[in-house]
Amino acid sequence: MVALFTYMGWSGLLVGRDALWALAWPAALLLNAPLHEASHALAGWAQGLAVLEWRAWGLAGNYVRFNGNVTLAVLAAPYLRDLASFALSALLLSRTPPRRRALWMGIFAVGMLLPLWNTTVEYTSLFAGRSSDLRGLLALLGPGAVHAGFGLAVLGYLCATARVVRQAGQKAGSHLPT
Numbered sequence: 001m002v003a004l005f006t007y008m009g010w011s012g013l014l015v016g017r018d019a020l021w022a023l024a025w026p027a028a029l030l031l032n033a034p035l036h037e038a039s040h041a042l043a044g045w046a047q048g049l050a051v052l053e054w055r056a057w058g059l060a061g062n063y064v065r066f067n068g069n070v071t072l073a074v075l076a077a078p079y080l081r082d083l084a085s086f087a088l089s090a091l092l093l094s095r096t097p098p099r100r101r102a103l104w105m106g107i108f109a110v111g112m113l114l115p116l117w118n119t120t121v122e123y124t125s126l127f128a129g130r131s132s133d134l135r136g137l138l139a140l141l142g143p144g145a146v147h148a149g150f151g152l153a154v155l156g157y158l159c160a161t162a163r164v165v166r167q168a169g170q171k172a173g174s175h176l177p178t
């Protein structure tokens with residue numbers, strides 16, 4: 001994230017007062033766990049499971065507990081949400097970017113950076129043996145599908161984020177007095 005904000009500054013975004021946006025990132029990050037757990041809960045509910053317990057603000061791990069076994073859809077829900085949110089936001093920001101800087105930054109942070117963060121952190125924590133979602137997906141789908149899917153997703157998110165930042169930076173640059 002530090003590298004990303006440095007890149008944004010270098011691209012002509014986040015200069016001067018706009019640099020304060022980099023400080024808004026920890027606040028946006030607070031939304032990550034509730035969105036993640038809500039995706040699990042919603043997918044479970046859609047499949048007829050009842051939510052017995054849920055925690056989304058805990059420091060020592062968040063979870064949703066259902067009255068039955070979790071399915072593939074329940075495990076994959078936060079990552080499918082990430083994909084949909086990222087794709088829609090990236091499309092919006094590259095095709096019809098909002099004029100107001102605050103709106104642009106809000107869509108960028110919540111729509112693109114949170115999905116990038118959630119998918120990347122969960123995928124990398126699999127290698128530390130910590131992500132229960134990813135371990136569940138591995139058991140159901142096998143290592144080939146999980147590593148191909150998550151590897152491609154992380155790479156695609158990083159490339160698309162760099163592209164959106166570069167595009168917006170060129171636009172910001174074109175408005176600078178010559």
Ligand SMILES: [Zn+2]
Nearest residue numbers: 036040078133
């Ligand atoms: Zn999860």
